[in-house]
Amino acid sequence: xxxxxxxxxxxxxxxxWELEKRMETHFRHAKSRYPAMNIEPMAYERERLTGKGxxxxxxxxxxxxxxxxxxxxxxxxxxxVALETMNLPVNPIKRAFRMPMDATxxxxxxxLGQANATGLRGIVPxxxxxxxxxxxxxxxxxxxxxxxxxxRGWHVYSSKPRQLYGREVPVRDHNDFANQGFKERKxxxxxxxxxxxxxxx
Numbered sequence: 001x002x003x004x005x006x007x008x009x010x011x012x013x014x015x016x017w018e019l020e021k022r023m024e025t026h027f028r029h030a031k032s033r034y035p036a037m038n039i040e041p042m043a044y045e046r047e048r049l050t051g052k053g054x055x056x057x058x059x060x061x062x063x064x065x066x067x068x069x070x071x072x073x074x075x076x077x078x079x080x081v082a083l084e085t086m087n088l089p090v091n092p093i094k095r096a097f098r099m100p101m102d103a104t105x106x107x108x109x110x111x112l113g114q115a116n117a118t119g120l121r122g123i124v125p126x127x128x129x130x131x132x133x134x135x136x137x138x139x140x141x142x143x144x145x146x147x148x149x150x151x152r153g154w155h156v157y158s159s160k161p162r163q164l165y166g167r168e169v170p171v172r173d174h175n176d177f178a179n180q181g182f183k184e185r186k187x188x189x190x191x192x193x194x195x196x197x198x199x200x201x
Contacts, residue, residue, distance in 0.1 A: 041065055101125050148182040 014022070029035045041061045042048045054062065090098075101121060109117040146153035163169060175183075 146180065148180040148185070 042054065042058060048054050048058075048062075101124070105112075105117045105121040108120075112120065141154055141156065144153045146155045
C-alpha cells in the first residue's frame with residue numbers, strides 16, 4: 001500500500017512502548033486486525049448459568065457442538081490399517097510397495113500391540129531404505145573403484161604414510177603417479193605400452 005501523504009502512515013509518531021504494544025496485539029491476533037473468533041457456543045460455564053439459564057435451542061446447539069468434537073473411527077490415522085479404514089484411493093504401485101510391510105505388521109500387531117506395531121511400521125521401512133543406500137554406496141566404492149581399465153568408478157585416495165625424522169623417504173619413479181593399478185595388472189604383461197612405442201614394461 002502506498003501512502004501519498006506521510007502523515008497517514010500508521011505508527012509514524014508512536015512511541016516505542018506503543019509500537020511494542022501494537023506488535024504484541026498484532027501477533028496475538030495471528031497477524032490479523034481482529035482477534036480470532038471462537039465459534040464454540042457458550043464456551044464458559046458462567047454464560048450457561050447466567051440469568052434464566054440455557055434455553056432448549058441453546059442446549060441443542062451446545063449438544064451438537066460437543067458431538068461434533070468426537071473423532072471418527074479413522075481419526076487420528078495412526079493405525080496400521082489406517083488407509084483401509086479411511087477408504088482413501090491409493091494408486092496400485094504404492095499399494096504394491098506397501099503390501100509386504102502392511103501384511104507383516106498386521107500379523108505382528110496382536111503380539112507387539114497396536115501402538116508398537118504402528119510405530120515400527122513407520123520406522124522399520126525407513127531404516128531398511130537408509131541401510132540399503134549406505135550398503136550400496138559402500139559396495140560401489142569398494143568393488144567398483146576406478147582403475148586403468150575403465151573410466152567408470154570412483155577415484156579413491158588415501159593419505160600418505162607419516163614420515164618421521166631419520167627414516168628413509170621412499171623413492172618413486174616418474175610413472176608411479178596416476179598409476180591407477182596399471183603396474184599391478186595381471187594381463188598384457190611383457191607387451192608394448194602403445195603401438196608406436198618400443199618400450200616394453
